[in-house]
Amino acid sequence: MKLLRFRFQDETKFGVIEGNEVVVLEEDFLLSIKRSSSRVSFDEIELLSPVSPSKFICVGLNYMDHANEMKEKLPDEPVLFLKPSTAINHPNYPIYYPPQTKELHYEAELAVVIGKTAKNVMIEDAKNYILGYTCGNDVTARDLQRKDIQWTRSKSFDSFAPIGPWIETEIDPSSLDIKLLLNDEIKQRSNTSNLIFKPDFLVSFISSIMTLLPGDVIMTGTPSGVGPMKVGDSVSVVIENIGTLTNKIE
Template sequence: MKIVRFKHTDQINYGILEKNKIKIVEGNVFGSFKIADKFIDFSEAKLLPPCEPSKIVCVGLNYRDHAQEMKDRIPEEPVLFIKPSNAVIGPNDEIIYPQMSKRVDYEAELGVVIKDKIKDLEENQVKEHILGYTCFNDVTARDLQNKDGQWTRAKSFDTFAPIGPVIATDIDPNNLDIQLFLNGELKQNSNTSQLIFSVEKLVSFISKIMTLLPGDVIATGTPSGVGPMEVEDTVEVKIEKIGVLKNTIKK
């Protein structure tokens, strides 16, 4: 099942994407809902970010090749940072290149969407508390990250958290091809089987630090091949069984 959040005739709804149609959802996708008989054509809807996270918990250096690329040691525990909710944008929205940065990078990632309020989970409890999975681009002002020595400013600009296009349920998050294309050219190409810490390990670990709320997103890290984007570039995160998250870069 592929869950979408969309706008149609000034109304915002959740729906289920089936080929070129969206079936309307009645109820709460994070709780109890049913799929109505009503549907609209996909072409008539504007896709929005598929969830509204209170926070995005990101994992740094979670692919071995990316840790080597960044000349960092393999972490013994997940390395965490947080992106604010104001950074969230959806499919086909514009990533704004900040004036104070001279290098803005793409980072393709698998996003995990939390289903309900959770705290202190063990790994074997995690699966039932995940709504599904989505594409995520951890946009980063790399020059500011290197300058600051920590990551908050570089990761937190408005529009620096593209999410979408759907939340895919009932898939194995630990064996998905993940790619990034810049202006149609393949730049990142890996599989989530290469994660240092699995999805189950990450959700459990994070839940023992902070309460996670419905719609919160965990960004699981990026593989090797990160690099810069320029104004007017088009960037696409493609993840097997989920879809393609496409955005453009603007001043």
């Protein structure tokens, strides 16, 4: 099932994709999935980020090849950092190139969407707290990341957390092809089977530190091949059985 948040006739709505139509839900799918009798054509809607998270919890160095690429030691535990909710960005919306950086990078990632409040979750129960999965781009000011002791500034500019286009609730995340295209040229390509720390483990580990709220997003890390974007570029994250998240740089 593909769950989405969208704008139609100047109203924000929630829906389920069926063919080329969207069945409008009676309320936010984080509350319940109640179909209304209303349907709209997919071509008539404007996609929004599928959720508005209270926080993005991001995992660094979670693909072996990317750790090697960044000349970093493989972590014994997940390396965590946060993006603020104000970094949220929508499908097809611009990523803004801030004047503070000269090195804006893309990072294609599988994003986990939390479905219900999670605290001290056991690994074997983690699936019960996951609503589904979507595409994410952990946009990074790489020169600021190298300069700062911690990564907050480099990861937190407005528009630096595009997610979408929708949430897929019925997939196994253990072996999904993931790639990033810059102006239709493949720059990153891997498979989620190469994740060091898997989604279920991450939900358990993170929930032992902080309470995860419905709609929170865990960005699971990026494979090798990260690189620069410039104004005018188009960047797309493509994940098997989920979809494509595209944004342009302005």
